Amino acid sequence: MPTDDRLSGEVSSPFPLLDEVDPLGMTGVSRAAGRARSPHTASLNLSLQRGDAVGRYVVLERLGAGGMGVVYAAYDPELDRKIALKLLHTDSAPGTESPVRGRLLREAQAMARLSHPHVITVHDVGTFGDEVFVAMEFVDGSTLSEWLRGRPPLPEILDIFLSAGRGLAAAHAAGLVHRDFKPDNVLLGKDGRVCVADFGLARPQPPSLSSASSGSAPAPVEPAATPPAPAETAAPIAALEALLSGPEGRRALFPLTRTGLMMGTPAYMSPEQFLGLLADARTDQFSFCVALYEAVYGERPFAGDNMVHLSQRVLAGQIEPPPRDSRVPAWLRRLLLRGLSTRPEYRFPSMEALLLSLNRGVEHRPRRQRLVAAMGSVLLITGTLWYSHYRGTQIDPCGGAELRLAGIWDDPRKDQVKAAFSATNTPYAGHAFSTAAASLDAYAQAWTSTYTEACRATRQRGEQSEELLDLRMQCLSDHLKELEALAILFTKADKTIVEKALLATQGLSGLDLCSDTRSLRSQVRPPADPTTRARVEAVRADLATAKAMKHAGKFPDGLRLAEAAQATAASLGYRPIEAEALYLLGDIQGEAGDLRGAEKNLSEAVWAAEAGHHEKVAARAAARLVQIVGSFEARYKEGRQWARHAAAYIEGVGGDEQLEAKLHNCLGVLSSAEGNYDEALDHHLKALALRERLNGPDHPVVAESLNNLGEVYRQKGKKDESLRAHERALAIWKKALGPEHPQVARCLDNIGQELLARGEKDAALLDIEQALRIREKSLGPEHPDVALSKLHLGEALKALGRYQEAVGPIEGALTLFEKALGPRHPRVVEALVNEGEVYLGLSQMQKARALLQRARTLCLEGVCDPGQEGRIDGLLPAPPSDHRHRTTRPPPITRPSR
Numbered sequence: 001m002p003t004d005d006r007l008s009g010e011v012s013s014p015f016p017l018l019d020e021v022d023p024l025g026m027t028g029v030s031r032a033a034g035r036a037r038s039p040h041t042a043s044l045n046l047s048l049q050r051g052d053a054v055g056r057y058v059v060l061e062r063l064g065a066g067g068m069g070v071v072y073a074a075y076d077p078e079l080d081r082k083i084a085l086k087l088l089h090t091d092s093a094p095g096t097e098s099p100v101r102g103r104l105l106r107e108a109q110a111m112a113r114l115s116h117p118h119v120i121t122v123h124d125v126g127t128f129g130d131e132v133f134v135a136m137e138f139v140d141g142s143t144l145s146e147w148l149r150g151r152p153p154l155p156e157i158l159d160i161f162l163s164a165g166r167g168l169a170a171a172h173a174a175g176l177v178h179r180d181f182k183p184d185n186v187l188l189g190k191d192g193r194v195c196v197a198d199f200g201l202a203r204p205q206p207p208s209l210s211s212a213s214s215g216s217a218p219a220p221v222e223p224a225a226t227p228p229a230p231a232e233t234a235a236p237i238a239a240l241e242a243l244l245s246g247p248e249g250r251r252a253l254f255p256l257t258r259t260g261l262m263m264g265t266p267a268y269m270s271p272e273q274f275l276g277l278l279a280d281a282r283t284d285q286f287s288f289c290v291a292l293y294e295a296v297y298g299e300r301p302f303a304g305d306n307m308v309h310l311s312q313r314v315l316a317g318q319i320e321p322p323p324r325d326s327r328v329p330a331w332l333r334r335l336l337l338r339g340l341s342t343r344p345e346y347r348f349p350s351m352e353a354l355l356l357s358l359n360r361g362v363e364h365r366p367r368r369q370r371l372v373a374a375m376g377s378v379l380l381i382t383g384t385l386w387y388s389h390y391r392g393t394q395i396d397p398c399g400g401a402e403l404r405l406a407g408i409w410d411d412p413r414k415d416q417v418k419a420a421f422s423a424t425n426t427p428y429a430g431h432a433f434s435t436a437a438a439s440l441d442a443y444a445q446a447w448t449s450t451y452t453e454a455c456r457a458t459r460q461r462g463e464q465s466e467e468l469l470d471l472r473m474q475c476l477s478d479h480l481k482e483l484e485a486l487a488i489l490f491t492k493a494d495k496t497i498v499e500k501a502l503l504a505t506q507g508l509s510g511l512d513l514c515s516d517t518r519s520l521r522s523q524v525r526p527p528a529d530p531t532t533r534a535r536v537e538a539v540r541a542d543l544a545t546a547k548a549m550k551h552a553g554k555f556p557d558g559l560r561l562a563e564a565a566q567a568t569a570a571s572l573g574y575r576p577i578e579a580e581a582l583y584l585l586g587d588i589q590g591e592a593g594d595l596r597g598a599e600k601n602l603s604e605a606v607w608a609a610e611a612g613h614h615e616k617v618a619a620r621a622a623a624r625l626v627q628i629v630g631s632f633e634a635r636y637k638e639g640r641q642w643a644r645h646a647a648a649y650i651e652g653v654g655g656d657e658q659l660e661a662k663l664h665n666c667l668g669v670l671s672s673a674e675g676n677y678d679e680a681l682d683h684h685l686k687a688l689a690l691r692e693r694l695n696g697p698d699h700p701v702v703a704e705s706l707n708n709l710g711e712v713y714r715q716k717g718k719k720d721e722s723l724r725a726h727e728r729a730l731a732i733w734k735k736a737l738g739p740e741h742p743q744v745a746r747c748l749d750n751i752g753q754e755l756l757a758r759g760e761k762d763a764a765l766l767d768i769e770q771a772l773r774i775r776e777k778s779l780g781p782e783h784p785d786v787a788l789s790k791l792h793l794g795e796a797l798k799a800l801g802r803y804q805e806a807v808g809p810i811e812g813a814l815t816l817f818e819k820a821l822g823p824r825h826p827r828v829v830e831a832l833v834n835e836g837e838v839y840l841g842l843s844q845m846q847k848a849r850a851l852l853q854r855a856r857t858l859c860l861e862g863v864c865d866p867g868q869e870g871r872i873d874g875l876l877p878a879p880p881s882d883h884r885h886r887t888t889r890p891p892p893i894t895r896p897s898r
Contacts, residue, residue, distance in 0.1 A: 048072060048087075054128045057085055057135060069131070073138065076123075083123060084139075088132040114174045118167030120187065120197040139195065144186035148295050154328070157295050158362050160186075162355060163194035165288060169351035171199065172281040179279050181287040182268045183295070266307055267300060271342045274311040282344040285351055289339030296328050301340055317342040331361045338449055345696065346446045360461065398455035401448040408484045409444045413491070420493040421501075429498050436490070436501035443483060443508055450511050451476050468517065474526070475514035478540060482508050485544040489552060496778075500553040502736050503700055507551035510658065510694075527574050536577045539569050543584050550584075553741075553778065555592040562588055566601075575612030579605050583621045590628050593783040593820060598628050606645065619649035619659050626666035631673050632784075634826045634863070639670045661690035661701070668708055673826075675865065677715050684709040700743065703732035707747050714754050726751045742785065745774035749789055756796055765796040784827075787816035791831055798834065803841040810835045829855045829864040833872060840875065852876045 048070070052059045060073040060082070074085040115121065124135040144160065164186045171178060178185075178199055185198040270286035273279060293301045301319045304310025312318075319340060322328060335357050341347045348354040407413065414437055421433040454472040457464035486504055489497065497504070514520070527533045542565040549558030566581035586601035602621045609618035622645040630639015643663065650659050668683030688705040695701055710725035730747040752767035772789035779785055794810035797803075814831035821827055836851035852872055859869045 054085060054087070054133055055124075055126055057083065057133075059085070074135070076135070082138045084136045086134045086136070087128060088134065114171060114176065116167055116170035117193070118163050118195050119170055119199075120195045136197075139187045139189045139193070139197075141187055141189040141191075141193075144183035144188060144194075144291075144295075147188050148183060154296060155362070157292075158332075158358065160188070160194055161288070161292050161295065162358060162362070164196055165351055165355045165358070167194070167196035168284050168288060169355060171196070172284070172351055177279050177281060178284045178287075179273070180265055180268070181284050181291065182265050183291050184265075266310055267302075269314070270344075271315050272344065274314060280344070281351060282347050285339050285347050285354055286341075286344075288351070288354070289336050293336050293340070296332065297322060297326055299323065301336070315342065329361070332358075334449070334452070335361065341442075341445070343442055343696075346442060346449075398452055398459055401451040401455075404451070404480070405444050405448070408480065409440055409487050413487055417487065417490040417493070420491050421498050424493055424495050424498050426495050426498045432498045432501045436505050439502060439505035440483070440487065443505070443511075446511050447476065447479060447483070450514055454514070468520065471520040472514050475520060476511075478544075479509055479511060479514065481541050481544040482547065485541070486548040486551075489545065489548045489554075496554060497552045499740055500551065503741070504548060504551040506695075506699060506736070507547070527572075532572060532574060535568070535572055536574055539565050539572070539577050539581060542568075543580060546584055546588065550588045550591060555588060558588045559585070559592060575608050576614040576617070579609035579612055579614050579617045579621075582608055583617050583624075586621065586628075587624060590624065590632075593779070593785070595628055595632055595784075595820065599625065599633070602628065615649045615652045616656065616659070619646050619653065619656070620662075622646035622649060623659065623663045623666050626663070626670055630670040631666070633821065634673065636670065636674050643667055643670070657690050657694055661687045661694065661705075664690070665705055665708065668712070672708070672712055672715065673865070677712055680712045681709070681716070684712060698732050698736065700733060700736050703729040703736070703743065703747070706732070707743075707750060710754070711750060714750075714757065719754065719758060722754050723751070726754060740774055740778060742775060742778045745771040745778070745789070746785070748774070749792055752796065753792060756799060761796060761799050765793075765800065768792045768796050782816060782819065784816065784820045787813045787820065787827070787831075790816070791827075791834060794834055794838065798838055798841065801841070803838050806838045807835070807842075810838060824858060824861070824863050826863060826865045826868075829858050829868055832858075833868065833875070836875060849876065 048054070048059050048062070050059055050061060054074070056078055057074040057076055060075055063071045063073055063084070069086055069088040072085045072087075074083050075081075076083050120139065121137040122134055123137065126133055126135075144164070147160070148157070168178060168181060176199065178196065180198065181196070185196060187195050187197050189195070268287040268290045270279070270283045272283055290301060299320065302310060302313045303318075303320055304313055317340075319337065322333065335354070339347050339354055348357070417437065418433050421429040426432070451473075454464075454469060454476065458466060458469040486508065489504075490501065493501075527536060542561055546558045546561040546565060549555075549561065562581065562585040566578070566585050569578045569581040572578070582601045582605035586598045586605055589595075589601060590598035602625050605621040606618050606625070609615065609621065622642045625642040626639050626646065629635050629642060643666070646659075646663050650656055650663065664683045664687035668680045668687060671677070671680035671683060684705055688702065688709060691699065691702045691705055706725045706729035710722045710729065713719075713722035713725060726747055730744065730751065733741060733743045733747055748767045749771035752764040752771065755761075755764035755767065768789060772786070772793055775783065775786045775789050790809040791813035794806040794808075794813065797806035797809070810831060814828065814835060817825060817827045817831055832851050832855040836848045836855065839845075839848035839851065852875055855864065855868070856872045856876065858864055859872060
């Protein structure tokens, strides 16, 4: 088959070899890329001769060698059988302990525990000198690569790949990821058996954070396995270009012929492998689809004659058009395109799901062939004229899903958006358009695939009821409204929209909901009256636009539209749409700082949703109230009650992991406000684990969890963990939202607080000043978050001894807190205490006493945060009349329980 072997494996033996892996397990460009074989490797490659013993095994002949070891045919005298024996080089000096040796031994032992007919059997694992050996079954046959050179028919190719895929699926079920699946690593025995071999690059699947203990510091800052958006690939590509253009560039091209420049074989590597990120089962799925594509089309899906060119096409998802003479059926191409998605979440959820779709296509093939033959007979009888008419009117009932995107997200719309972004003259408008357009392209592609699959499940395979198809199509229609609303908003872009474009695209509702049968069945039915139904759809379209405005930072515009939509919804007498409108209105009010309005409308949303049996909206609104009432308004007991409501609603719809993550996040913030830091840490770790798995490691909601986690670590005195979590959150937010986003300011403010606690006062002041500038610009001068930055600015100036300069920011913060939150709020107490400290520093005792006495009174009434009473007692100066006579302090104030 016409392929470029410079990018695939070079081993011709039926026992594919382990090849170069960075001994330190590092990702990115391997330091082995331009390195000669060590003398130890060379001696190992030549050391064993026929008759030599490795443990109980007797060497028969050498079959081949690679960068990490040698493979021999050997004899097992105890069991009287021929085996394949691999010696794995650990790159350690003789007699020294190597961490790589231990790792290879553990991985080989893991393989030995895996037993499946389509995975090569590992009989024994052990050590030989300083090396690790693996004794495996000897398969008498050839590789899949060799078999494919004979151009076998499509049905046979699909049968072989189904078997190989089952081997991969078995490995995944055992917790292993292959990371180097390719035709050279599939063995075809003469007895017809198909098995996957050479799990030498295998690794355990990345661990879930849900299993991490609450005290585990590294967990929240560990990178996960989803690749970033296309715009984030510039640095890895630049590294590859530098490697290939340097003085060792010509030699650096050699490793393209084998595994190991990065973990895997370049021609079959996934985007996440090119980017040096962790691999999971979906990585193997991508490699499997590259190999299957190559097998059925005779050429690989991604062109490229070196690492840079290939990686650019893979990361951009530039799949080659099929050859003109290709007879690959459309269903198979669609399957392959899904498996080759650049983003792992858009591939099949598992190898089992991919194999199920592949097997269905194979099983339906004979029926289709019979149908075609019968149609051919009819056409021959009825003549050419009838045939032409038939061909002209034949329509695929599930085809043309992409046509539904016309006028919503297509090339003309992209051109409009690009022009609108450019017209803002924002320096980063081009970058913002590229990243946002790529995100919407991926969403549109996933929508098309989901739509087609939903249709085929009912109309072609008959495995899904018409009722469920209607529910899925309604769900997809709602999601398409969101996409359209956002695309239209982008055509009217201003600087605010450009700044928050990527965040807005990531705010689109997840398409996985449209495939969740239990969730769909729990959805409310539309109104029976056609007129009311049409008006409900119009309200939903307005809500989709208001939601897009919220995510794009256009709070005033979003509020106006949400208020109008809510008024219309209230007049319809259809409670579910009223609940949706009330929820969105309250949500936007909360973002805009109107906490009282948010509480009112979110509470009404809960009751409207309950009346209309719209449990998901009830759960969202209740979870938001945990945050608004419990955390922001410091009414902790009521916040806990809303949390119980939210949990019950989530349970009522059969569970929803996105909502569960949101609830854990809100409860973590609430627990932290109460001073329950261990409980807060547990909630934030659970939220982070769910969000990383559901959204990928670089999504803004992951940064939200990291930021909150950092705050809990700071309260627990874990300064290093706090700073790491905040810095990772800052990097995600800056990349996703731009440097002027309020969330960036939030993180800068928190980092400033952490630096202040470390005694790095000047650095802290710079971060807090920047946070205040961003918040005033993006949120307006009276937002509660602006007050918070002013308070922290005053604290930083106070720590530097600049008391007079600190008075203005702290007084400004106190005024804003009282206006936004009311006079009885912990933030008010915090501002009072800080202002009192400033006046103590200025030796203005009368002003200090008045401020601290007011704070003390509020604490007595149960308003202040834990620990404030003691702080106030330590600061409150004695009255002037008592100053000369008192020798002891008054007894401490006891805060009443709440």
